[in-house]
Amino acid sequence: MPKSYITHLECSITGRADYKAGAVHGLSKAGRPLLARYDLDALKKDADRDEIWARSGGFWKWRELLPVQKDENVIALGEASTPILPCPKTAVLVGHEGELMVKDEGRLPTASFKARGLGVAVSMAKELGLTRLAMPTNGNAGSALAAYASRAGMETFIFCPEETPLINVTETSLQGGKIWRVNGMIDDCGKIVAAGKESMGWFDLSTLKEPYRLEGKKTLGLELAAQYDWELPDVIFFPTGGGTAVVGMWKAFNEMEALGWIGPKRPKMIVVQSSGCAPLARAYDAGEKHATRWENAATLASGIRVPQAVGDFIVLDIARASGGRVVAVDDDELMELWGESSRLEGMLLCPEGAAALLALKNGAHEGWIAPDDKVLVVNSGNGLKYEMPDTAGALDILKPIDFEGLT
Ligand SMILES: *Cc1c(COP(=O)(O)O)cnc(C)c1O
Numbered sequence: 001m002p003k004s005y006i007t008h009l010e011c012s013i014t015g016r017a018d019y020k021a022g023a024v025h026g027l028s029k030a031g032r033p034l035l036a037r038y039d040l041d042a043l044k045k046d047a048d049r050d051e052i053w054a055r056s057g058g059f060w061k062w063r064e065l066l067p068v069q070k071d072e073n074v075i076a077l078g079e080a081s082t083p084i085l086p087c088p089k090t091a092v093l094v095g096h097e098g099e100l101m102v103k104d105e106g107r108l109p110t111a112s113f114k115a116r117g118l119g120v121a122v123s124m125a126k127e128l129g130l131t132r133l134a135m136p137t138n139g140n141a142g143s144a145l146a147a148y149a150s151r152a153g154m155e156t157f158i159f160c161p162e163e164t165p166l167i168n169v170t171e172t173s174l175q176g177g178k179i180w181r182v183n184g185m186i187d188d189c190g191k192i193v194a195a196g197k198e199s200m201g202w203f204d205l206s207t208l209k210e211p212y213r214l215e216g217k218k219t220l221g222l223e224l225a226a227q228y229d230w231e232l233p234d235v236i237f238f239p240t241g242g243g244t245a246v247v248g249m250w251k252a253f254n255e256m257e258a259l260g261w262i263g264p265k266r267p268k269m270i271v272v273q274s275s276g277c278a279p280l281a282r283a284y285d286a287g288e289k290h291a292t293r294w295e296n297a298a299t300l301a302s303g304i305r306v307p308q309a310v311g312d313f314i315v316l317d318i319a320r321a322s323g324g325r326v327v328a329v330d331d332d333e334l335m336e337l338w339g340e341s342s343r344l345e346g347m348l349l350c351p352e353g354a355a356a357l358l359a360l361k362n363g364a365h366e367g368w369i370a371p372d373d374k375v376l377v378v379n380s381g382n383g384l385k386y387e388m389p390d391t392a393g394a395l396d397i398l399k400p401i402d403f404e405g406l407t
Pocket residue numbers: 112114140141207239240241242243244245246303304350352353380381
C-alpha cells in the first residue's frame with residue numbers, strides 16, 4: 001500500500017510544531033489537541049484523487065493522509081465507504097424544498113461512525129507498541145474500541161455513564177472490552193481514565209486527547225467530497241458531542257484544498273446539540289470562545305450527551321468561520337421525527353441523526369436554510385442500537401383472523 005505523508009504534529013492553540021510523528025502523544029504541552037500534519041506539497045505531486053477514490057478498503061483507502069506507516073499495523077474489519085442517499089420524502093416532511101441527502105454512517109463496522117476514529121487510533125496504538133487502552137464513552141466509541149482492539153490483541157478498559165444504551169454496553173463486552181457503568185457523565189468517566197493512568201499503565205484514547213482518532217474521522221470529509229464529485233454540499237448538519245467529527249471534516253476540507261482536490265468553497269457547518277445538553281450552542285449564542293460545563297445533562301440522543309468538550313473552541317471556530325451555526329433541538333420533537341422519518345423513507349436513523357434532521361426542519365422554517373441549499377445530513381449511527389417503540393399488533397392463531405382489520 002502507499003506510504004503515509006505525515007511529517008509531524010502541531011498544537012491546535014499555540015501552533016507549536018515540534019511534536020514528532022511516530023511517537024506516542026496525548027494533549028499538547030498547552031493541554032490542547034494536537035493536529036497531525038502531512039507533506040501536502042509532495043503528495044500533491046505524487047497522488048491523484050480519483051485514483052485514490054477508486055481503491056477499495058473503505059476509509060483505509062486514504063493511507064497517504066493517515067498516520068499509520070506500516071501495512072501490518074492496519075487493523076481492518078471490512079470497512080466500506082458509506083452510502084449517501086437522496087431523501088426527497090424526508091425533505092418534504094421537514095419543509096426543505098432543495099436537495100436533501102443523508103450519509104448513513106450506520107453501515108460501518110460496529111454500526112457507527114466511531115469506527116473511523118477508533119480503527120485509525122487503535123492501528124496507531126499498535127504501531128506505537130501500546131497494549132493497554134482506556135476510554136470514556138457514551139456507547140458507540142466503546143464498542144468500536146473493543147472491536148478493533150480485540151482484533152489487534154490489545155486490552156481495553158471502558159467507562160460509560162449508567163444510562164448508556166444497554167446494547168452499547170453488551171456489544172462492547174461481547175467484543176472483548178472490559179466495561180464499567182459509572183454513576184456520572186462522560187467527563188466524569190474521563191476523569192477515571194486520567195486518574196488510573198499511572199497505576200494501570202493504560203493509554204488514554206479520549207476524544208481529541210490523543211491525535212489519531214481525529215485523523216480517522218477526517219476520512220468522513222474526504223469520502224463525502226469524492227461522493228459529491230469534489231464539489232462540497234452547501235450545508236452539512238452533524239449531531240455533535242465531543243466534536244471530533246466536525247473538526248475532522250473541516251481538517252479534511254483544508255487538506256484537500258491544499259492538495260488542489262477541491263476549491264475554496266466550504267459548506268456551512270451546522271453543529272447540532274440537544275436542548276438537554278447544549279454547552280456549545282450556549283457558548284455560540286453568547287459569543288464565547290470556550291464553552292462551560294452543562295450541568296444535569298439529559299438527552300435520549302446519548303451520543304451527543306457531552307457536558308464539556310476539550311476541543312470546544314475549535315468546533316465553535318468552525319461553525320463561525322463556515323457561516324454555519326450551533327443549534328440545540330428539542331428531545332421530544334426529535335424522537336417524534338425519528339419515527340416519522342423512518343416510516344416515510346425506510347431508513348432507520350439513530351436519534352442523533354434525527355436531531356440533525358430536526359435542526360434542518362427548524363432551519364427551513366426559520367429561514368436560515370435557503371430553499372435551494374444542497375443539504376447533507378449525517379446519520380452518525382445505526383438506529384437498531386437504541387430502544388425502539390414497539391408498535392406491532394398481536395394475532396391469535398386459535399381464532400379466525402380478521403384480515404380487514406389489519407389495514
Ligand atoms: C459520538 C457520537 C456523536 C457525536 O460525535 P462527536 O464527534 O463526538 O461530536 C453523534 N452521534 C453518534 C451516534 C455518536 O456515537
